[in-house]
Amino acid sequence: MKKLALLASLFLFVFTSCENEIDDSEYTSVAVPVKQSLQEFRASVKIQEPKDIQESGKIYAWNNYIFINDVQKGVHIIDNIDPFNPKNVQFINIPRNMDVAVKDNKLYADSGTDLVIFDLQDMNNIKEIGRVENVFPNVFPQTQLNATFIDYENFDPEKEVIIGFVIEKRKIEYATQPNWEDAFFANSAESSTGTGGSFARFSIKDDYLYVADDQKLSVFDIRNPAQTTLLNQDYAGFAIETLFNYEDHLYLGSDRGLYIFSIEDAAKPKEVSYLQHVLGCDPVVVEGDYAYVTIRGGNFCGQENNQLDVVNITDKHSPFIEQSYQMTNPYGLGIKGDWLFVCDGADGLKVFDKSNTPNLELIDHFKEINTYDVIPLEERLLMVGDNTLYQYSYKGNEVNLISTFTIN
Structure with a gap:
């Protein structure tokens, strides 16, 4: 087990191991899990001193x-009490974490197969107060890995958690396709709630x-x-990537389209409609009668189209794309009044006037x-990229940078 821990600390979450001078036509890529016992995995959740960030994700x-x-x-x-001088104060070590949400001083976070709850009443003494075990998938969707197959042969989901992958080259006759979909579905003044970005899966x-998920x-x-x-857990669609909550509806972005669910019965979401678009990664935000969706091509996202779609959702049962705009490599987006902010990857932050939508x-x-x-807040805009937090102020009709903060 110590060897596995060492392996996980020395290598990136997903990396490629390959041999030189091989005939690619005879080989294929196989993802081999790096595993840890459930007991060790759950015990590793800890409150720690601030540290450098390795790869910034959602905010x-x-x-x-x-x-x-x-x-x-x-x-x-x-x-961030002083947005001109933010301070990195703590790190919560949560293995396999991707999302968080806060309500009434309680932080909810995913950790592999589990949902973990923390008490934030005293920010100098954060405590884990609850855990719902085996509610999320114990394996990874193949679309997230740069591999043709995933080797689950020696993985026991009842006793182990996958904490990473080694990508190997194997001869095609020895690389068998596992039934990974079956494994994936196996269950193993102040505001009381916070605000997530457009890549959020928690709401x-x-x-x-x-x-x-x-x-x-x-x-x-x-x-x-x-x-x-856990009250309910139902199939929602394929390759769901983001979730946005707006006026009794959930908008789920997938790499194939936009799903709309009604939560008028809050405990039992009900699918209302599905809008298919070109294949691509797609966060979504909503305001009024329109949803705004960025579609990013390349990598595992699918085709090479990069665009911003404006979707008319006046009739939730029959949404349609009313207008599309060419982008360079779009990621997250957000809305503040008549402004639409779009993170266009290496092409920077773009600010659109949406008062005449579409x-x-x-x-x-x-x-x-x-x-x-x-994340557009009431008085300022938060943006993250390249392990750096940027903060902008709204002044009249202008958006101005007020601070940058690199976590290293």
């Missing part, structure tokens, strides 16, 4: 704090926490946080920065 804002996900490793806590409404939508009862319970007008462009996701 979440709550009161004077910003939570920045370190992909698959945990959450950095930033004290809280009243006494319910909604969580989207690759193919399922889960509903948790959080009235008693220490004894959070006709958008580009009114500002912050170039020479690599952008990932944004």
Whole structure:
């Protein structure tokens, strides 16, 4: 087990091991899991001193704090009481973490197969107070790995958790296709709630926490946080990537389209419609009668199209794409009044006037920065990219950079 821990610390979460001078036509790539016992995995959740970030992921804002996900490793806590001088104050080591949400001083976070609940009442003494075990998939969707096959032959999901992968080259006759889909579905003044970015898979409404994983939508009862319970878990669609909550509806972005669910019965989401679009990664945000969807091509996202779609959702049962705009390599997006903010990857942050939606007008462009996701708050805009937190102020008709903060 010590060898596995050492292996996980020395190598990136997914890396490629290959031999030189091989005939590629005779070989294929196979992802081999790096495993850890469930007992060790669950015991590794700890509150630690601040540390450098390895790979910034999603961001979440709550009161004077910003939570920045370190992909698959945990959450950095930033004290942002002074946005001109943010401070990295703590790190919560949460293996296999990708998302968080906060309500009433309670932090909800995924950790591999589990949902973990923390008490934030005393930010100097954060405590784990609850855990719902075996509610999320114990394996990874193949679309997230640069491999043709995944070798689950020696993996026991009842006793182990996958904490990474080694990508190997194997001769085709020895690389058999596993039934990974079956394994994936195996269950193994201040605001009380916070605000997530457009890549969020967690969302809280009243006494319910909604969580989207690759193919399922889960509903948790959080009235008693220490004894959070899973109420519902149903198939939602294929390759779900993001979840956005707006006016009694959930909008789920997948790499194939947009799913709309009604939560008028909050405990039992019901699918209303599905809009198919070109293949690509796609966060979504919603306001009024329109949803705004960025579609990114390349890598495992599918084709090479990069665009911003404006979707008319006046009739939730019959949404349609009303207008599309060419983008460079778009990621997250957010809305503030008449402004639509789009993170266009290495092409920077783009600000659109959406007052005449579906006709958008580009009114500002912050170039020479690599952008990932944004959260438009009441008084300022938060953006993360390249392990850096950017903060912008709104002044009249202008958006101005006020600080940058690199977590290293």
